[in-house]
Amino acid sequence: MIEVQSLKKSFKKKVAVENMNFYLEDGESVGLLGPNGAGKSTAISMISTLMPPTQGSITYNGKDALTKPDELRKDLGVVPQEIALYEELSAYENMKFFGKVYGLSGKLLEDRIQEILKLVGLTERQKEAVETYSGGMKRRINLAVALMHKPKTLVMDEPTVGIDPQSRNYILDMVRNLNREEGLTVLYTSHYMEEVEKLCDRVYIMDEGRVIASGTKEELKSILSNEETVTIQVEEAKEAFADLLSSQQSITQVMKNDQGYSLITSRGEQLLEEIFDYAKQTQVKILSIHVQTPTLEDVFLHLTGRKLRD
Numbered sequence: 001m002i003e004v005q006s007l008k009k010s011f012k013k014k015v016a017v018e019n020m021n022f023y024l025e026d027g028e029s030v031g032l033l034g035p036n037g038a039g040k041s042t043a044i045s046m047i048s049t050l051m052p053p054t055q056g057s058i059t060y061n062g063k064d065a066l067t068k069p070d071e072l073r074k075d076l077g078v079v080p081q082e083i084a085l086y087e088e089l090s091a092y093e094n095m096k097f098f099g100k101v102y103g104l105s106g107k108l109l110e111d112r113i114q115e116i117l118k119l120v121g122l123t124e125r126q127k128e129a130v131e132t133y134s135g136g137m138k139r140r141i142n143l144a145v146a147l148m149h150k151p152k153t154l155v156m157d158e159p160t161v162g163i164d165p166q167s168r169n170y171i172l173d174m175v176r177n178l179n180r181e182e183g184l185t186v187l188y189t190s191h192y193m194e195e196v197e198k199l200c201d202r203v204y205i206m207d208e209g210r211v212i213a214s215g216t217k218e219e220l221k222s223i224l225s226n227e228e229t230v231t232i233q234v235e236e237a238k239e240a241f242a243d244l245l246s247s248q249q250s251i252t253q254v255m256k257n258d259q260g261y262s263l264i265t266s267r268g269e270q271l272l273e274e275i276f277d278y279a280k281q282t283q284v285k286i287l288s289i290h291v292q293t294p295t296l297e298d299v300f301l302h303l304t305g306r307k308l309r310d
């Protein structure tokens, strides 16, 4: 387990990370979610012992990882935000180079290269120079390199920025499988709410250098348990129907739109029967009804008043 307490990083006057408390248990998949500049890269650089903190402590399996980082480093595979590959070399040559850096050689090295190439779906293109690859393929090789030494924990810094949706899904599915099937521990940073929702069990929401909320996805969403949205599409809107909806105590807001109504409520699905009843009473024909539970994006908006992305 990696444990971090009161972590801080200042660059001259700029405080990039402040008072961060964090843990990562074996086998977990944890996300750092926050907008650009929130401090995610700085935080994971410190947690990976690649950057010394200004203050705070980091332990790995109970031992101080700042003074003795070797054990933690050996168990980590780090995928940086920037592509860190030799562009003129092929995927195979890059992997061979990095495999050797990690101390692999001979048949073990060859087998590992082919195993990982298969995993990232680039067996066919392995002899071609990286510079001829698409952005998504480069990202996959960047990830492959970090997996060469069979790390216990994979740390990824926004590994899907600027790539096509197909490669993005490939990477997400692959990492999710490695976590669920192989027990790989995952620390993932992103400003894409959907990615963190899909991949991570537990989430730290960061903003302006601070963790502003943390917990399982369900715990975070329960912050907004009173804010489910119900969208009702009707054939013809009627004031009497809206009045009945507004009179319902658990509905905090009724908004009219082109197609019908949106309601903010604490009861979501449990309310459906009553909504149909009101429609019947006022002879309103409901064409569709949709209950939307909060997303992590909604949680961020609620906590900061801003969206994750502009």
Ligand SMILES: Nc1ncnc2c1ncn2[C@@H]1O[C@H](COP(=O)(O)OP(=O)(O)OP(=O)(O)O)[C@@H](O)[C@H]1O
Residues within 6 Å of the ligand: 011, 014, 015, 016, 034, 035, 036, 037, 038, 039, 040, 041, 042, 043, 158
């Ligand atoms: N070496 C540095 N010197 C000065 N300021 C820095 C340095 N590295 C990061 N910062 C600042 O610290 C803050 C946090 O940056 P960081 O890169 O950790 O954020 P991030 O959440 O990872 O965002 P991004 O996705 O844009 O990388 C930013 O305001 C950034 O400008």
